[in-house]
Amino acid sequence: MTNWTRSEIEGREAWTGDSGLLSVTVVPELGAKAVSLLNRRTGREWLWRSGKPLGGKGFGTPFGESDESGWDEMFPGINACAYPEAPWQGEAVPDHGEVWSLPWQAETDADGLICAVEGKRFPYALEKRYSFPAPDTVRIDYAVTSRADAPFSFLWAAHPLMRASAGMRLRVPDGLDAVEVSYSAGARLGAFGDVRPWPEAAPGVDLSVVEPDAGRHAEKYYFTGKLKEGWAELDDPRTGEAATFRFPAERVPYLAVWANYGGYGGHYHVAVEPATGRMDDLARAMNRGEAATVAPGERYAWHLELSVR
Template sequence: MATEKAKIKESKLVDDIKEVTLTSDQYSVTVVPQLGAKITSILNRKTKREFLSRTNVDYRPRVYGDAFENYERDGADECFPTVGGCPYPNYPWQGTDIPDHGELWCLPWQHEITKDKLRTWVRGIRLPYLFERTISFETLARHEKQYIRLSYSVTNESPYDMPFLYAFHPLFKAETKSKLMLPPGADVVTWSSSEDRLGKPMTKHTWPEVTDFTLDKSYDRSVIRSSRTKESEKLFTTPLDQGRCALVYPKDEFIGFLFPAKRFPHLGLWVNEGEWHNLHQVAVEPSTSQVDRLDVAVGLDACGTVPAHGTTEWDLSILIGKGEEELTSVLGEF
């Protein structure tokens, strides 16, 4: 693995809000530190494909604790220490309300531009932690394939263990007949679906088929349908043996992830086919659990923990390419 050269430019986004763009010879990534270090763009410069969804809602400063859907509903955000808002379950912060989608997305982060890298960081409001993320372009030596590397660390600044949920939350542009690729052996369970079509929470389905119980009919959930479908659902995979996945577009361009399955043994799958705010989006979210709420996850013993005065680290690799041969080469068989 070798760090690639990157041109890094800071510019005005709107009002007093700045964005930072990292550009390599193949890709560009744009981050807005003041808006939760949101990633607003992942661009394949060679094909001009923008992978992240962008709505017509203006960017503006967040109000801490506000609802996630009151803002842009696009790009990629970081969810920690929960995904669904809930009271914190463990002493000494028991009962403390943690916002919808966690704290990170609604806080202004600090940032530092170093040689070929962008480091961003923020401290928690209701819990004493330091969350850091560094973005760079790297090369997979065995493939000579450039990829986008997100390196994370979370430091617990207290003398008590800190249970958490984490999910990377990218809202990708959906295209009809795009395909979700999961590693062999992965099945899915329902977390939510419009009108409970796919059953109550934790209803299991054998991937790629899911059952619409209102129609008593199964369909291939790996294939993204038209925005005219007017349906949406959130699913989770069963525990993964391999931390990898991909979204493949109709013209064979793909974006995929490599991540540590032992730390993040599940993928959250959010598919919105025109129901939620009339948007056509799909999210593939490396996650610590099969549930969105930390209080529920703790009860199931299905969460991560940052030890007292300890630090937890991980990497997420974003791979972009085109064609089945390249997909298999860098992400494996699906």
């Protein structure tokens, strides 16, 4: 039986679900972001906090002007761009999308915590439901419902900033052997769109191993092509602990990684980012047939599970 309790964090309503082994804390007012993911058995807090006060400067502002902490949802885009097709052609998609900077409604029922938000510039409703299918696992069921009279294309990606520790390892399904660069501080991996081998992307650069906080490197990349298996794992060989992400590859066919070793904002964290589209720019993804689409009045659903050990 999972208990959900209401509290306040920095003056804002927060909800904490506790399975006895794993707890998650969500702040609905701040994009329904998770600010804590705690393995209660080991005491390990998986989510990174920047040290800034929670919150930001409001809708449509750059993500870097917010607290940047925890686990946000990026939807319906990632990089700031203009929607490329009618009837919303030219409408601005904000940095990291709309929903991270909007307040969500939240309520509990017998099955978990339900959070919901309406789009501001685009006609959709996005909902997510937190539950605990097992004591070591939190599950988030997502659904976007179209309010439009035309097909609506979108990018969604989870953005769980995890506390990094040098030597942690990233495990992914067999057969993934190349990545496409979205961002690379100092162009260590090259420019946007460059393709590099996985995991040895360059001499002395093993992308599967978390690097020390050297203050120089930060990279965002996507594995090339669609996934056949929907999972990835971040594990710590020093302690035997791990966080494993599982998701349906037929609904969430792409996987990205954000690894910041001090090269962006001086922060030190890593994010495993299952995604419904590729390469952060919604217009580019639509042009390449790598964005998800919801039909008028229809619903597009998916889920993500995270297990700890």
